[in-house]
Amino acid sequence: SLEYDLETGDKRSLPLKSNTFCSSGSFLGDGTLLSTENFSDGFSSLRTIQPCQDKKCQWTEKPKGMTTNRWYSTSTTLSDGTVFILGGSNQSIAVNEADFNNPTFEFFPKNKKKPGPQHFQFLVDTLPFNLYPIVHLLPGPKDQTHLFIFANQDSIIYDWTTNKVVKKLPQLPGGPRSYPLTGTSVMLPLRPEDNYKAQILVCGGNTEMDVNHEATNSCGKIDLSSDNPTWEVDDFGGFKRVMPDGVLLADGKVLFLNGAGTGIAGYTRKGNILQADNAVLTAVLYDDNKPLGQRFSKQDTSKIPRVYHSVATLLPNGKVFVAGSSPQASIVTKNVKFPTDPSYLSSNAPRGTITSVKNSSDINQKPIKVSYGETVEVTVELSDESQKFTAAVVHYGELAEF
Template identity: 40%
Template sequence: MIATMILVLFVLATFPCYFQLLVESQTPLGYLGQWQLLQASIGISAMHMQLLHNDKVIMFDRTDFGPSNLPLPYGHCRVDPYDKALTTDCTAHSLLYDIATNSFRPLMVQTDTWCSSASVLPNGTLVQTGGFNDGERNIRMFTPCWDETCDWIEFPGYLSQRRWYATNQILPDGRVIVVGGRRQFNYEFYPKNQNNNSPIHLSFLQETSDPNDENNLYPFLHLLPDGNLFIFANTRSVLFDYNQNRVIKEFPPIPGNDPRNYPSSGSSILLPLDENKDYIEAEIMVCGGAPRSSFEGALQGNYMQALSTCGRLKVTDQNPTWVMEEMPLARVMGDMILLPNDEVVIINGVSLGTAGWEHGRGPVVTPVLFRPYENIGSPWRFSIMPPASRPRLYHSSAVLLKDGRVLVGGSNPHVFYNFTEVEYPTDLSLEAFSPPYLSPMVDQVRPNINYMTSAILGYRVFSYITFTVTRYTSASEVSVRIIAPSFTTHSFGMNQRMVVLKMVGVTQVNVDTYYATIVGPSTAQIAPPGYYMLFVVHAGIPSSGLWVQVQ
């Protein structure tokens, strides 16, 4: 009885616009999200993951820890005299997953991609940078396809410096900035400047590095509406003008003096940018991580409690300060994924220890939904979702799919593919988490996109979308937003971004069909050129997405 009352209150608070509909239809309550096992084994650990605009997901781990469980096609082997495990390897360490058919095929990477970074170019090509050992200065490119003949193309030695644990961000002009990496206190661009390919020193990275060159790896990068970068490393963050190579402002350190970057491995997102406001606010959120000295403690078998705090910083304020709050579950190595209805899911990770081989304990298998529009302290601010059946520790990842599910894979908490005699075996499975908005009990208020003027979304250009919905509430409950898919690895979704498009109006066409007039993004600083998933959201429930190209 108590459980039922809690579910009723959850639905009432989360979906107030159609709670009466559920009562009238006597729809059973009880859907708080759902897990689905997609593949018991894909043969590799999904350490790095990127959704492409043809609804394929490219995944890869690393080449230097022995044979995977996914063979390459007959007669294909990777021959690498510099590999630390196998100089001849006839197994794959990358694959292409097809969402519609739940199938996958192996891909060939030539050099080590461990702890690398990536961005998708405006034309949809994935540019993947760096890695370890013989892959540390290489870039690799993959153009979306499904044909058996297409694969990675590698460009050895393209990068000016080794990029291991670096972070990428797509820029308004279509270039990619590659920032940092282990013992790399500098940045560079792709494509490189033909006149000067030297790395550009960034003293902030050196200042935030501890004596072991840790806690500022995989720095959090977010492109802000003014075109500058927000960079967070260790406990500090700055507003950075990469065109002039100067720090414009340093923000206050996040309270607590505990690091949030690898190996402390919290996560960070840029909350949605809303074009319907007179002034577009940009707010950064950083959640979880591990206390200082956690890495050293784990080496001695002392697994410290992970951090349970989230910090929010409205960087567009004149004098921004961190606002701190508590998550219901402490978590390190958690992934934060923007959902199309303004919610954020925090998923994967552990409650004890830190990132690194054998350094995590106490898997946190229950996702948490965070609702930034609820007041701090509200009981609906955070909600705990149903638990997964599998722990996802070090080297797990998650991405949002066009149908609204969250794809989850990986977990390789120790060196090599160990499946026995270890506490947490390597996990090669693939799962999907369906948030509560995918419940069948809200189908009557779920919009379905029928038509859009064009798959090209021009800057400041008007577009029209028609959608159907069985139970319409009001125009004030309709919004359209675009989401850039992230390259996710090591608890950070690079290039992840949501923009709520300016809504001109909603007009009824017939009994259940409506069309919405929207305006394309106002600037490339707000939405860099490239492919985005477009969603119509009605009464807090999103449609399935539609791929559009912003240009």
């Protein structure tokens, strides 16, 4: 692993003893990055690294840090700053099976009252397509104890403090969306004018375990603030896509890019290493404020195919950083970084500049502590007083297959 300076391009090596291929991870409340599980040398390891300004921080590794083996699990930061680690299989496997399924969850740091793995029936019911389950922390109730959890075609609202299913949601039409028939998901922006209602968007995937089968061209959106939530099905911007990446942008829209038009996620150890083909090079933009059927618009086309193990993430300057892609383990790609300028950066409209947050002008230089429910003052410099200004507060997760 390495630390990359977006402004200078400088790189700092961060050596690891364990193989992080196909790991998962999340950030703790203090900004520490947690990476879970590993390939080939055990499946229960944990790795942590805390951000630093002096460029001296390194990984701390615990080979048996988890209570059980996990492969293709999901990690999610909770409202109390801890991490919820869910599911996976207990060994390397292409498609989950009952004999290898690990339908449990645990916490990091370990929960003293419940230190061992806790059974999670939902991951029994959603076999075989339940690896890398989709998990979103929801904005309510007051203590933010509810999670949206999706696997295969099914989803629930779950209270992680009581270990109870709060609500079982309708099945999403259009086939499985979980590994290796991998789709992607985002929680749409939480807006004060909508009372911060939680809306989940799930897109892409495939319906068959066939490397030549066309990917899914559909998305489902569900409004969890409704008394009886239902899925609203849309197309996927005119493209069939498995292994897409979705990025929430600074203007509240969602950029979808990368992925393949045919096949599935994963790799093979021998023979034809490609499990997916027909890379989708054109990005699409999703605007949930527009009517159904008009929400997607085509964006620019890349020259670089990015499928299995590709990633995309929003940068502080509003651009999107895109990297990676390999159909097989132990493949290194060089000179393939691709910073993407969303369409809002292509216009001639003046851009506002955030000059201070909570009376601190050291933006991106040191942590700014904010308490839950606290009002935070942000100072913005505009070239035109009539200019409309939008910004996004984004919680970064770790990307693996998507």
